[in-house]
Amino acid sequence: MKSILIERLGLVGANVAAVGMLGASPCFGQGASTAAVPEARPADSDPIQTLVGRLDLEKYKATIEALTQFGDRRQGTARNRAAIDWIEARLRSDGCTNTARLKYAYFPTDRQLPSGPPIARGAHAAVGGARYRGIQAPTGVNTDPLRQPDEKLRALNSEPATPGPREEVYCTKIGTRHPQEMYIVGAHMDGHGWGEAANDDGSGAALVMELARVFASPDVQTERSIRFVLWNNEETGLNGSWAYVAQRAALQGREDPPGSGKYPEPKWLGMIQHDMMLFDHGMPRADGTVSKEQRPEADVNIEFQSTAKRAEGAQQLAWAFYAANEAYATDYPAAVGPHMTNTDSTPFMDLVPAISLRESERGREIGAGWDPHWHQPTDLYATFTDPDFRLGLNAAQTSLGAIARLCGATVVK
Numbered sequence: 001m002k003s004i005l006i007e008r009l010g011l012v013g014a015n016v017a018a019v020g021m022l023g024a025s026p027c028f029g030q031g032a033s034t035a036a037v038p039e040a041r042p043a044d045s046d047p048i049q050t051l052v053g054r055l056d057l058e059k060y061k062a063t064i065e066a067l068t069q070f071g072d073r074r075q076g077t078a079r080n081r082a083a084i085d086w087i088e089a090r091l092r093s094d095g096c097t098n099t100a101r102l103k104y105a106y107f108p109t110d111r112q113l114p115s116g117p118p119i120a121r122g123a124h125a126a127v128g129g130a131r132y133r134g135i136q137a138p139t140g141v142n143t144d145p146l147r148q149p150d151e152k153l154r155a156l157n158s159e160p161a162t163p164g165p166r167e168e169v170y171c172t173k174i175g176t177r178h179p180q181e182m183y184i185v186g187a188h189m190d191g192h193g194w195g196e197a198a199n200d201d202g203s204g205a206a207l208v209m210e211l212a213r214v215f216a217s218p219d220v221q222t223e224r225s226i227r228f229v230l231w232n233n234e235e236t237g238l239n240g241s242w243a244y245v246a247q248r249a250a251l252q253g254r255e256d257p258p259g260s261g262k263y264p265e266p267k268w269l270g271m272i273q274h275d276m277m278l279f280d281h282g283m284p285r286a287d288g289t290v291s292k293e294q295r296p297e298a299d300v301n302i303e304f305q306s307t308a309k310r311a312e313g314a315q316q317l318a319w320a321f322y323a324a325n326e327a328y329a330t331d332y333p334a335a336v337g338p339h340m341t342n343t344d345s346t347p348f349m350d351l352v353p354a355i356s357l358r359e360s361e362r363g364r365e366i367g368a369g370w371d372p373h374w375h376q377p378t379d380l381y382a383t384f385t386d387p388d389f390r391l392g393l394n395a396a397q398t399s400l401g402a403i404a405r406l407c408g409a410t411v412v413k
């Protein structure tokens with residue numbers, strides 16, 4: 001099996017350890033025509049296993065909890081700006097010291113760019129091209145402060161958004177051999193609904209920060225670069241990620257200043273978004289209620305968008321993440337689906353392979369009410385239990401393993 005795979009990937013004569021490194025060819029979609037899933041078991045001396053082992057459930061939980069001190073972190077408020085300052089300080093103290101901020105402006109009256117592909121609507125149509133099955137429960141965004149019973153949290157969340165300037169923070173692990181190429185690893189740090197945005201998207205933001213911490217360690221080298229981005233304004237229509245694409249797409253791969261070996265915007269090899277990582281309790285029951293327990297068969301949902309111009313490459317990227325889950329995730333498996341939508345990967349999906357990781361599929365599952373805390377006052381750190389947090393940790397193990405393979409990570413003495 002392995003040798004067939006090596007041949008198919010054009011890796012004849014390569015070290016078997018490279019089997020997992022689909023990213024040895026950064027141009028997804030131009031190589032193997034079928035999705036090749038490498039066999040999963042890492043070698044005993046696998047440096048990537050060492051890196052995955054540096055993720056920790058308690059650290060992940062602590063980062064989510066720390067983000068909730070800023071309430072729902074709604075864009076255009078002081079609590080949102082304070083959260084960005086805190087995230088930047090934390091990235092720097094974790095060793096990711098080359099932080100930068102993208103600046104843009106947001107006005108609700110601006111023309112909104114799409115949050116997903118245009119999809120024909122039918123009786124069972126869900127966003128992203130998915131199809132509803134079984135029982136659906138209502139979803140929506142809570143806008144009523146009085147539904148937040150915690151008066152302190154209600155007060156913290158009380159400042160409304162003001163239109164105007166916005167910022168979002170990122171930092172970059174610079175590649176040693178190919179600094180001019182990078183994968184983008186993202187999550188959105190803003191939220192709404194009068195809770196603490198613990199799951200949406202404290203869970204994704206904390207995942208990205210934990211990966212930044214592990215890769216920033218001085219004994220870790222990667223051949224390619226990795227950019228960690230904490231998007232703002234996701235909840236208003238992906239405005240922060242649309243602004244990034246508008247400002248920076250044309251800068252890709254340029255050495256600046258010439259001859260410096262510095263690439264302010266390395267060429268994009270792929271974009272991986274993390275959004276709501278914790279809660280997979282299954283379909284609502286006939287009465288609309290959802291199980292209080294994480295279902296034992298919970299999984300990490302990896303989605304690409306089949307209508308994207310770069311769908312073929314995105315699909316291969318999705319399978320590379322699936323394979324990394326098989327190799328490195330301790331508790332929960334992964335599933336791949338073709339209906340990625342309503343996520344900060346959308347602005348990238350026609351330009352580069354783009355995927356999202358979530359607790360459930362966005363269209364037919366989250367969109368059908370599988371997560372009753374979504375955009376609600378109950379999206380609180382205290383709502384979730386260790387089996388929930390562990391699903392997020394497994395997504396972190398999946399993404400760390402996949403990105404480490406794709407970027408050629410090693411641990412140096």
Ligand SMILES: [Zn+2]
Nearest residue numbers: 200201275276
């Ligand atoms: Zn979200």
